[in-house]
Amino acid sequence: MKTTFRKPTRRGFLATGVAALAAPAILRSSRAYAANPVIKVGHVSPRTGPLAGFAEADDYVLEAIGKTFAAGLENNGKSYTIEIISKDSQSNPNRAAEVAADLILGDEVDIIVAASTPDTVNPVADQAEVNEVPCITTDCPWQPYFFGRNGVPGEGFMNTYHFFWGLEDVIAAFLDMWDSAGVAKNVGGLFPNDADGNAWGDAENGLPKPLAAAGYNLIDPGRYQPPSDDFSNQIAAFKEAGCEIVTGNMIPPDFATFWAQAAQQGFNPKIVTIGKALLFPSVIESLGDRGEGLSSEVWWSPNHPFSSSLTGASSRELAEGYSAASGRPWTQPIGFKHALFEVVADVIRRAEDLEDPAAIVSAIAATNIDTIVGPVNWANGPINNVTKTPLVAGQWQKDGDAMDLKIVANSTAPNIPTTGELKLL
């Protein structure tokens, strides 16, 4: 047998060489030919820093979501692999904007999601809006989200959508709880000079107006600069006015300082209902016996009568799954973090063209699903790009050895059952 070895000719060498050089350019745009095209979802969350409590269940939720996404999601008869890229905002709005830009420009994500307080949600949504990437956010009252980003009612935003409750719901839930208590209607207000505090204390859109309308006298000494080392002036003003209720929106270290100083300076309110600081069992535990009887809004609990559209798990199953996996008590953001990916999955299934950001955005706008935190449907929003989930009020009470957040007022959302009665401090 005779084999002939052909010497490479100049022409042949050039042709092969050019083809080899050009190949990557053609291959790069060949996503459609791959076995499973990939949809990238960017996720920004405050894993570390003062807001870390909001994200403590991230690993558990993302792992469960990753399992349900493992088989891929169907869109227009084609199966897509979903890749979730999660980044830490370190509880810092500048850092949140930085990692969001990184996800959008570096990782080239198709959808970006974020959760937990205006400090995370707003910078991420702003980056998404500027770069025209579809964005879904949650876990931040809608007023700081909408007005904090200079949203214009009636116009809204192009690419960014949000689901959570609003200040009007928190006020209604708080009033519902206080009305049944029969205490003096003098309320002390503690509002920091940050996005949440300014929204809660805002004379027009915040607590002052509805509280006055309901016959409550709100003592608001003014915005303080967080973190603060001293609350003695606020305490003196509340004592002077005979406040029996204290409300506001604080970070846990400031509440710890305030609550210790209140005891030192002989100020003993009967109801203390604070947003943000009193959401987490770990904070309540660090306060020791002084944590019992404090109250807070309840966005989600194991007793909420909703279940996941992805896994079919009930609220209780999701919460207990987390406790079993981590050995830690359930927290409210778990439900919302799960719901965030329920919405993402729903949008990916329905979008007319996953290659087109505008098609994804219109799929988000047309969302109508029942999630583990309640119905999400942007057609029913109070304002553009926003839809609301139900909210009730609860109180931390001793249940055996541990503290449990009992739902004590539910007239704002009667389908969520109460699990206890309000006890005065």
Place this chain on the structure above:
Amino acid sequence: MEWINALVQGILLGGLYALFAAGLSLIFGVMRLVNIAHGDLIVLAAFLGLTVTTATGMHPLLALIVVVPLMAGLGYALQRGLLNQTLGDDILPPLLVTFGLSVILQNGLLEIYSADPQKLSAGGLETASLPVGGLSLGVLPLLTFAIAVLVIWGLQWTFYHTSLGRSFRAVSDNQDIAQLMGINRRHVFGLAMALALAVTAVAGILLGIRTSFDPSVGGGRLIFGFEAVIIGGLGNLWGTLAGGVILGVAQTIGAKIDPGWQILAGHIVFLLILAVRPNGLFPRIAA
């Protein structure tokens, strides 16, 4: 009455600020070293306290027995091993080295303890109060103030009534002549830093009982410390206590007018004093 309350609470807050500042004042007085890492060393002490209390279940104040010698040892090692190499005619190298140290400490703490806020639990002490003439004063702030006075008095006594204090003053006045007189200035500097960090340990533990802390809060503490030192006059320990009290009172009186003024009022008073008396109220050293 409300104004008196604001005043008294401010004085008590000043005790904490004076503790933040005492270590800074001491090392500046002895070796003209401006320690940018001071705030982070306070936070380091608080975290050491946290480790000791969670490991042994000790009361945080009892944990001082462990944390104070630990910090003092660290101070001596730090001074002899690192900072002594940077001291000289130029004030800039030690400044830059402590700045770098501050970055290293913050990130080291972040790596070990994560960014979660922590608190030292002192049980009933946190909420206990004393009624004094119609005012209700917290036992913890009172204790903090008393400790601050005691620490400043102790430092002052060490400076003027012990041979160690004589060495401190000697190297402070003229390093070369002190060296000629048989004082090993490197060793004396090490002891000064050890003493300063022992005070820092006390400040860190009291901060940790009073409020929550995380690795990033050191910088803010440094500012209050610096302001207290400069208001009181560089190198003057009693002046530092006065500076802390003035700063604390300015903050609470500012907050009495409007809570938004709390931090700002402290800074404004600091700037005013700096403008009117650039050497502080009670300077020991002519600039």
